[in-house]
Amino acid sequence: MTQVFNFSSGPAVLPPEVLRQVQAELLDWHGSGMSVMEMSHRGPEFGQILAEAEADLRTLLGIPSNYKVLFLQGGAHLQFAMLPFNFAAADSTVDFVNTGHWSKVAIKEVSRYAKVNIAASSEDKNFSYVPDEATWQRSKDAAFLHYCSNETIGGVEFNFIPQSNGVPLICDMSSNILSRPVDVSQFGMIYAGAQKNMGPSGVAVSIVREDLLGKARSETPTMLNYKTFADNGSMYNTPPSFGIYVAGLVYKHLLAQGGLAAMEAKNIEKANVLYAAIDASNGFYHCPTALADRSRMNIPFTLADSQLDAQFLAGAEERHLLQLKGHRSVGGMRASIYNAMPLAGCQALAAYMAEFAQQHG
Numbered sequence: 500m501t502q503v504f505n506f507s508s509g510p511a512v513l514p515p516e517v518l519r520q521v522q523a524e525l526l527d528w529h530g531s532g533m534s535v536m537e538m539s540h541r542g543p544e545f546g547q548i549l550a551e552a553e554a555d556l557r558t559l560l561g562i563p564s565n566y567k568v569l570f571l572q573g574g575a576h577l578q579f580a581m582l583p584f585n586f587a588a589a590d591s592t593v594d595f596v597n598t599g600h601w602s603k604v605a606i607k608e609v610s611r612y613a614k615v616n617i618a619a620s621s622e623d624k625n626f627s628y629v630p631d632e633a634t635w636q637r638s639k640d641a642a643f644l645h646y647c648s649n650e651t652i653g654g655v656e657f658n659f660i661p662q663s664n665g666v667p668l669i670c671d672m673s674s675n676i677l678s679r680p681v682d683v684s685q686f687g688m689i690y691a692g693a694q695k696n697m698g699p700s701g702v703a704v705s706i707v708r709e710d711l712l713g714k715a716r717s718e719t720p721t722m723l724n725y726k727t728f729a730d731n732g733s734m735y736n737t738p739p740s741f742g743i744y745v746a747g748l749v750y751k752h753l754l755a756q757g758g759l760a761a762m763e764a765k766n767i768e769k770a771n772v773l774y775a776a777i778d779a780s781n782g783f784y785h786c787p788t789a790l791a792d793r794s795r796m797n798i799p800f801t802l803a804d805s806q807l808d809a810q811f812l813a814g815a816e817e818r819h820l821l822q823l824k825g826h827r828s829v830g831g832m833r834a835s836i837y838n839a840m841p842l843a844g845c846q847a848l849a850a851y852m853a854e855f856a857q858q859h860g
């Protein structure tokens with residue numbers, strides 16, 4: 500098998516150990532004679548898989564007992580719609596910090612169902628930074644404050660948790676969950692699609708404080724009510740069982756690696772390798788993000804001469820450095836280096852970047 504380094508923004512690289520385990524267990528999970536794909540979600544085998552996945556995620560993130568862990572479908576996008584139904588009356592205002600593409604998508608959806616106040620925005624500088632919290636214009640009685648802790652496209656990451664000021668803090672952590680320790684008790688809810696740091700697409704996770712449940716608008720569809728899933732152990736309907744199984748293996752793998760503090764140390768080291776390659780290039784490469792807000796997970800960069808983009812990408816592919824093309828909305832390059840990207844991948848990319856700059860600079 501060709502050794503590649505996959506810099507995709509998601510679905511993204513998974514730990515090879517996990518993939519090998521999935522392969523080994525694919526036809527016969529733990530002597531059951533069945534694949535996890537074929538099992539009843541109500542049977543004892545899947546019950547064990549789900550319970551272990553939840554317990555391991557609780558351990559990894561240190562989730563307090565007054566939070567529910569929900570395994571959901573519909574991706575982070577469906578959470579955008581669920582937020583107002585569950586946490587905001589129709590005449591209420593919700594506060595948003597707008598730091599880029601995914602903030603904007605959430606804002607657009609929530610605006611359909613509640614009033615939105617943009618407490619802060621970095622649009623003035625093309626979403627290249629996190630606005631200073633001291634400047635945020637928060638409304639008096641916000642139903643909640645929402646932010647995206649890591650803008651996957653812009654490569655802007657919060658390096659702090661905003662003050663809640665007594666308002667539920669809700670965070671889209673789709674692209675940096677499990678990349679660093681986080682104090683869950685500061686949040687009303689954290690949610691994330693699985694397909695970056697947790698497993699395959701098709702699963703979304705929500706970690707929600709119990710006292711926020713049970714207040715959904717009366718017209719809320721059953722499947723959009725978090726309480727439906729909280730009351731039924733994520734099994735109101737058929738859950739995405741195979742995806743939960745793989746996510747559970749990823750959680751075990753992360754625990755075996757030393758947990759989130761260990762992941763954070765590795766992620767800092769990996770990101771430093773690539774930012775150093777950009778910064779040492781005398782402007783051949785450029786990262787638009789403000790220094791303090793540079794993401795450890797998604798590193799966007801442009802070439803000073805965009806005519807060279809196609810050549811850069813072709814050379815990268817020859818070296819098995821894959822999926823580096825930037826998002827269609829911004830162009831350039833983007834290296835996504837989630838937990839499962841090894842340091843060697845970042846080093847290989849940095850070496851290629853230096854070589855390419857030398858040849859074309």
Ligand code: PMP
Pocket residue numbers: 509573574575576577601647649650651652671672673674692693
């Ligand atoms: N939020 C963030 C930060 C994301 O990166 C993404 C997906 N790239 C989404 C939301 C949307 O996720 P999904 O496709 O699972 O709905």
